[in-house]
Amino acid sequence: MTVMITGGSKCGKSSFAERIFDNIKSSKIYLATMKPYGEEAEKAIERHRILRAGKGFETIEKYTDISELTFDNMDSVLLECIGNLLANEMFRNEEIELCADKIADEIKQISTKVNNLVIVTNQVGSDGMDYQEGTELYISEMGKLNQKIASIADTVIECVYGIPVILKGEKPC
Amino acid sequence: MIMITGGAYQGKKAYAAERFGLSPEEMIDGTYCGYTELINAKCVYNYHEFIKKLLKNGEDAVQYTTELCDNNSGLIVIMDEIGSGIIPLDREERSWREVTGRCGCIIAERSDEVIRMICGIPEMIKGGKK
Numbered sequence: 001m002t003v004m005i006t007g008g009s010k011c012g013k014s015s016f017a018e019r020i021f022d023n024i025k026s027s028k029i030y031l032a033t034m035k036p037y038g039e040e041a042e043k044a045i046e047r048h049r050i051l052r053a054g055k056g057f058e059t060i061e062k063y064t065d066i067s068e069l070t071f072d073n074m075d076s077v078l079l080e081c082i083g084n085l086l087a088n089e090m091f092r093n094e095e096i097e098l099c100a101d102k103i104a105d106e107i108k109q110i111s112t113k114v115n116n117l118v119i120v121t122n123q124v125g126s127d128g129m130d131y132q133e134g135t136e137l138y139i140s141e142m143g144k145l146n147q148k149i150a151s152i153a154d155t156v157i158e159c160v161y162g163i164p165v166i167l168k169g170e171k172p173c
Numbered sequence: 174m175i176m177i178t179g180g181a182y183q184g185k186k187a188y189a190a191e192r193f194g195l196s197p198e199e200m201i202d203g204t205y206c207g208y209t210e211l212i213n214a215k216c217v218y219n220y221h222e223f224i225k226k227l228l229k230n231g232e233d234a235v236q237y238t239t240e241l242c243d244n245n246s247g248l249i250v251i252m253d254e255i256g257s258g259i260i261p262l263d264r265e266e267r268s269w270r271e272v273t274g275r276c277g278c279i280i281a282e283r284s285d286e287v288i289r290m291i292c293g294i295p296e297m298i299k300g301g302k303k
Contacts, residue, residue, distance in 0.1 A: 006292060008257070123291070125181035128221065128255025128270060143182020147293030156294060167294045 002111045003118045003172055004153040012162030013120050017078055020118055020172050026074045030057040033085040063088045067106035075114045082121035086141060096134055100141040104148035121146055175249045176280050179290035185251050186218050188295055212244050220252035221273045228269055238276040242283040250280050
């Protein structure tokens with residue numbers, strides 16, 4: 001099963017994603033993509049650690065090139081989140097790289113290898129603002145990548161203040 | 174009338190082209206098109222940018238939109254949802270955001286079907302098949 005969860009900032013995506021794992025007995029892997037740089041990032045990471053505590057996740061941190069990881073076919077993976085992963089990949093060198101296709105391919109690969117893959121992403125680009133070029137490219141790559149992930153996912157959910165709105169497939173829990 | 178909305182880069186144009194069998198020539202970019210082109214158009218995208226242009230030229234975008242709805246009731250209108258950020262400090266940006274919201278409500282009201290695209294997935298938020 002491949003599930004994608006989207007929504008705005010702080011809308012309960014992670015808690016809902018973790019709820020899906022409550023019924024999963026096989027090994028649970030939390031694939032964290034956020035770089036622990038700066039006080040705010042560290043705080044966010046700590047908050048998520050506390051949320052996951054006691055739920056039996058093994059945490060793997062991987063900020064780019066997630067296809068380099070190896071998984072067992074019984075693993076259930078929670079990938080969080082696409083927003084960070086895309087930023088890490090796009091802005092890792094001086095020259096901006098458009099990597100929506102690359103990341104979509106990597107996610108597709110992983111989804112065929114593991115038992116369950118739950119992907120947390122987020123919605124950007126609904127504010128009508130004009131940004132500088134790098135940010136504008138990021139918003140367009142996020143849109144493209146989300147569309148690609150949604151097309152391979154069995155279930156797509158938008159979280160609204162913790163309420164799951166099913167956009168595709170069946171409610172997973 | 175049919176309205177397709179959603180955030181930027183959510184697959185609105187691709188959905189319209191596929192569902193209504195539109196060729197690229199049948200889809201007019203609101204950023205660049207003139208007023209009269211829209212009266213006979215099948216589909217306009219970036220209508221929110223068209224509104225911006227109307228405002229820059231000192232036109233009444235609400236009145237224009239109402240007239241467009243009257244005169245081209247078969248039009249497929251694609252426009253971004255732009256109202257989910259912070260209220261812009263800039264007066265013109267603020268006014269654009271407000272007027273776009275009002276025009277969007279008029280188009281939605283006149284449309285038989287309103288579709289909101291998210292991650293390439295159509296959500297039927299008014300009329301249409303579930």
